[in-house]
Amino acid sequence: MPGVPTQEWPVADATRYRDAGYWQGESIGAWLRARAAQHAERTAVVGGSTRWSYARLDQEADRVAAGFLARGVQPGERVVVQLPNVPEFLAVMLGLIRAGIVPVFALPAHRQTEIDNIATVSGAVAYVIPAVHEKFDYRTLGRSLRASHATVRHVVVAGVVEQDDPDLESLDAFRGDDLSLLIDPPSSSVAFLQLSGGSTGLSKLIPRTHDDYLYSVRESATICGLSPASVYLVVLPVAHNFPMSSPGFLGALDAGACIVLSPSPAPDVAFALIEQERVTIAAAVPPIALMWLEAKAITSADLSSLEVLQVGGAKLTPAIAARVTPTLGATLQQVFGMAEGLVNYTRLDDDVDTICNTQGRPISADDELRIVDDDDVPVAPGAIGHLQTRGPYTIRGYYQNAAANARSFTDDGFYRTGDLVSRTAAGYLVVHGRATDQINRGGEKVSPEEVEDHLVAHPAVLDAVVVSVPDDYLGERSCAFVIPRAERVPPPVLKSWIRNRGLAAYKVPDQIVFVDAFPSTGVGKTSRKDLRGALRALAAEQATAAAAPVSTPDSRVS
Numbered sequence: 001m002p003g004v005p006t007q008e009w010p011v012a013d014a015t016r017y018r019d020a021g022y023w024q025g026e027s028i029g030a031w032l033r034a035r036a037a038q039h040a041e042r043t044a045v046v047g048g049s050t051r052w053s054y055a056r057l058d059q060e061a062d063r064v065a066a067g068f069l070a071r072g073v074q075p076g077e078r079v080v081v082q083l084p085n086v087p088e089f090l091a092v093m094l095g096l097i098r099a100g101i102v103p104v105f106a107l108p109a110h111r112q113t114e115i116d117n118i119a120t121v122s123g124a125v126a127y128v129i130p131a132v133h134e135k136f137d138y139r140t141l142g143r144s145l146r147a148s149h150a151t152v153r154h155v156v157v158a159g160v161v162e163q164d165d166p167d168l169e170s171l172d173a174f175r176g177d178d179l180s181l182l183i184d185p186p187s188s189s190v191a192f193l194q195l196s197g198g199s200t201g202l203s204k205l206i207p208r209t210h211d212d213y214l215y216s217v218r219e220s221a222t223i224c225g226l227s228p229a230s231v232y233l234v235v236l237p238v239a240h241n242f243p244m245s246s247p248g249f250l251g252a253l254d255a256g257a258c259i260v261l262s263p264s265p266a267p268d269v270a271f272a273l274i275e276q277e278r279v280t281i282a283a284a285v286p287p288i289a290l291m292w293l294e295a296k297a298i299t300s301a302d303l304s305s306l307e308v309l310q311v312g313g314a315k316l317t318p319a320i321a322a323r324v325t326p327t328l329g330a331t332l333q334q335v336f337g338m339a340e341g342l343v344n345y346t347r348l349d350d351d352v353d354t355i356c357n358t359q360g361r362p363i364s365a366d367d368e369l370r371i372v373d374d375d376d377v378p379v380a381p382g383a384i385g386h387l388q389t390r391g392p393y394t395i396r397g398y399y400q401n402a403a404a405n406a407r408s409f410t411d412d413g414f415y416r417t418g419d420l421v422s423r424t425a426a427g428y429l430v431v432h433g434r435a436t437d438q439i440n441r442g443g444e445k446v447s448p449e450e451v452e453d454h455l456v457a458h459p460a461v462l463d464a465v466v467v468s469v470p471d472d473y474l475g476e477r478s479c480a481f482v483i484p485r486a487e488r489v490p491p492p493v494l495k496s497w498i499r500n501r502g503l504a505a506y507k508v509p510d511q512i513v514f515v516d517a518f519p520s521t522g523v524g525k526t527s528r529k530d531l532r533g534a535l536r537a538l539a540a541e542q543a544t545a546a547a548a549p550v551s552t553p554d555s556r557v558s
Contacts, residue, residue, distance in 0.1 A: 001151060002123035004076035005102055005190040005399050007207040010413065014188075017392040020366065023211035025187045029065075029098030031214055032058055032253065039256040042228065045249075046277060047087040047261035054256075057090060064095025066176030068126070071154065075100030075185060078122040078193065080115065082106040084133045085238045085261040088158040088171060090249065092128050097192060097210075100185035104193040104205065105239035108133055109444075112502030113454075114203070115141060119149050121205055121400070122193060127152055128171070131159025143167045187211045193399060194241055194339045205399035206339050212393040213245065216343060217254055219363045220247035223345050224281065224308065224333065226255035231305070233273060233282040235265035236443070241339040242312055243283050267295035271303060278305040283335070285313035285443035287473050290320055293327050306330045308348065312337065312359075313443025314475040315431045321356040334359050336431055340415055341394025342367060344429055358428035359421075367391040370414060371423060384432050387421045388414040437467070442474040444506045451507055454498050455480055460489045465518060466509060467532045479535050480509035481518065488514050513538070 009017070017023045026034075036058035044054040052060065073079065079096055081103045083089040096103045104122045106115060108130075119127065127145055129138035139162065142155035146167050158171040185191075187210040195203040224247045226232070232252040236243040238261065244250055249259045260277045262270050265288045273279060284292065289311045296303070309324055312335030324332040336359035337343030344360035362369065371385040372378050379385035390396075390413050397405045408416050418436040421429045439446040448466035455464035462483040471477040482494070489497075491512040499508050519530040 002078075002121065002400050005078075005193060005205075005207040007190055007209050007212075007395055007397070009396055013392075013413075017211075017215075017366070020392075022215045022364070022366070022392040023187070024214070025211070026214060027097075027184050027187050027210045028094065028191050028214060029061070029182075030184055031210075032061060032094055032098070035253055035256065039228065042256060043258045044253065045087050045090055045259045045261065047085065048263070050087045052087055054253075057087075057094070060087075060091035060175075061094040061098050062179055062182075063175035063177060064091050064171075065099035065101075065182055066178050067174045068096060068101055068176075069099050069181040070176045070178060071174070073099075073101055073125060073154070075183070076102065077126075078102045078104050078124045079126040079128060080104045080106055080118055080122065080124045081128045081239070082108065082110065082115065082138065083128060083130055083158060083239070084108045085234055085263055086130070086158065087261065089238050089261075090259075092158070092171070093192070097185075099182060100189070102190055102192055105195065107195075107237050107239055107504070109237075109504040109506055111504055112141060112144065114504060115145055116148070118195070118203065118205075119145055119152060123151055124149070125151055126154040126156060128156045128158065131157050131161070139165075139168055185210070187214075196339055196398065204401050204404050206395055207397075207399050208395070212341070212395075213250075216341075216363060216393040217245050217247065217250045220245060220343065220345075221251035221254045223247075223347065223363065224251065224310070225348055226251055226257050226281070228256035230255060230257035230281060231260060231277055231279045232257055233260045233262060233270065233277075233279040235262045235270050235288065236283060236285065236313075240313075240443075242335065242337070242443075246283070246310070246312065246335055246337055246343050246345075248283070265291070267292055267299060271295070271299050271301035274306055275302045280305055281308040281310070282306065283310040283312065286311060286316045286320065286475055287442040289316065289324065290473060293320070293323050296327050303328060303330075308333055310335050314440045315359065315433075318356050322352075325352075332356070336360055336429060338417060340417075341391065342369075342389045342415070342417070343393075346428070354426070354428060357430070358424060359431045360429065361427045362389075362391070364391055364393070367394070368414070369423070369429075371421060376410070382422055382424070384420055384422045386435055387417045387419045387429070389417060390414045434468075439466070439468040439478050440476050441468075441478060441506055441510075444504075446478055446507050448478075451478070451480065451498070451503070451509065454501055454503060455482060455494075455509075457501075458489065458494065458497060460485055460487065461494075463518070465531055467535065469511070469532060469535050471510075477510040478507075479511040479513060481513050481515055481531050481535075483517065484514055511535075 036054040040055040044057040161168045161170045190207040194206040309330045310333045334346045346355045346360040370388040420432040451466045462485045468476040
């Protein structure tokens with residue numbers, strides 16, 4: 001069974017980070033306790049009809065911690081948490097961390113395939129879910145996981161548990177009041193595991209420590225100008241690193257601000273909350289930002305309180321960036337970062353050109369960046385290359401994944417981000433794309449290899465290659481090139497088949513193209529570069545013809 005997660009930096013680096021005051025020796029549980037004491041009666045979180053003060057949030061975290069410990073879940077053991085944007089997410093996350101139990105954050109869109117993998121890799125002993133969210137009954141997923149994973153002792157539901165169901169437990173009943181078992185975990189220990197959207201299969205697990213994560217949170221809150229008067233709107237899935245810490249809801253808590261949880265990023269929902277709660281800052285991915293810009297012209301909602309709109313998760317085109325402030329009246333802040341660590345921000349007082357045309361500069365003076373060519377040789381100043389980084393909040397290795405660590409980290413500890421960037425004379429990064437095959441679909445990461453594995457499992461599919469193609473709305477969308485065995489399955493049927501295999505909806509190919517063969521490289525490997533080029537040419541041909549989807553003897557598009 002997988003062991004207790006650890007994350008270590010070389011002694012010299014760790015000493016330097018402590019001496020610089022980056023790592024302050026404080027656990028996240030103690031940090032929350034201090035904020036609750038300072039802002040006890042202020043509103044900490046709003047979600048639906050629930051409004052918790054800082055004191056109440058601290059109390060809810062205590063009760064979750066006590067409940068899990070009382071039922072035998074031990075510090076260091078892992079618990080998969082798959083909750084939507086509800087206050088219970090904060091209580092469960094902060095309660096588990098306070099108890100020294102390690103939450104592993106899954107997204108609401110994940111289904112059987114992803115949850116099975118996360119539970120297996122982490123060795124999870126418990127699983128926390130909603131009852132039903134967006135018409136999907138997570139209780140069936142919980143029963144399945146418990147039946148198929150001997151390590152999973154508890155499935156805890158934040159919602160209604162069906163009567164006489166021996167496999168499910170209610171979060172309300174799971175809470176406890178005996179705090180005598182609580183022992184503050186070391187600040188150098190792993191607080192939680194996040195998911196990395198990999199390009200070589202299912203997600204890797206990222207161990208984040210109390211020390212490194214709190215440094216990122218504190219500095220982000222300062223850079224983003226948060227104060228007790230701020231109101232932070234969460235419209236992205238709350239378990240994502242971006243709305244968690246950049247500055248996210250944790251940055252809002254650090255500043256004594258209010259967090260508003262939106263069940264949807266849709267303009268009618270989000271705009272109503274902005275008006276009602278007088279939201280001052282929100283974070284979005286480019287598709288949501290574009291949707292808001294289009295909706296602003298027809299809304300009657302008062303958005304005048306919104307001071308800052310952060311956009312990250314995928315590159316925002318300069319043309320769309322230039323529309324944000326004139327349309328919404330808010331300052332745009334571009335954010336470029338990764339769950340493995342490094343976060344870059346444009347600053348709120350940057351000039352318009354910098355805000356619209358770059359993806360920001362790093363948080364820390366001790367964020368070390370290298371931009372290199374294919375042979376790891378530094379490129380000339382201003383040239384495009386592969387981004388590598390290390391620093392006080394960037395991990396040095398994934399959880400129990402030696403193969404991924406060998407690929408993703410250099411011998412001297414730099415993380416290979418997989419991004420192609422250039423750097424301006426002022427130290428700002430401009431993102432030019434991904435060096436890997438990973439698809440960034442509106443901020444959600446899709447591994448081509450994972451989707452290909454599902455496609456080729458279909459009896460009518462001989463082979464498949466999944467590639468990214470540009471999309472004005474999502475940034476990138478996915479296309480599957482499929483070689484059929486004989487008769488071609490209609491693309492909608494093939495998409496439905498993949499979806500029914502328990503894959504998240506955003507991973508289902510947006511487009512399917514049937515071909516007789518794949519172009520190959522000189523060594524006989526499939527050339528994704530050639531496939532992308534072929535698809536882009538086909539798309540251009542369709543646009544020129546302004547006709548129905550192309551259908552030829554050797555290809556069909558859906």
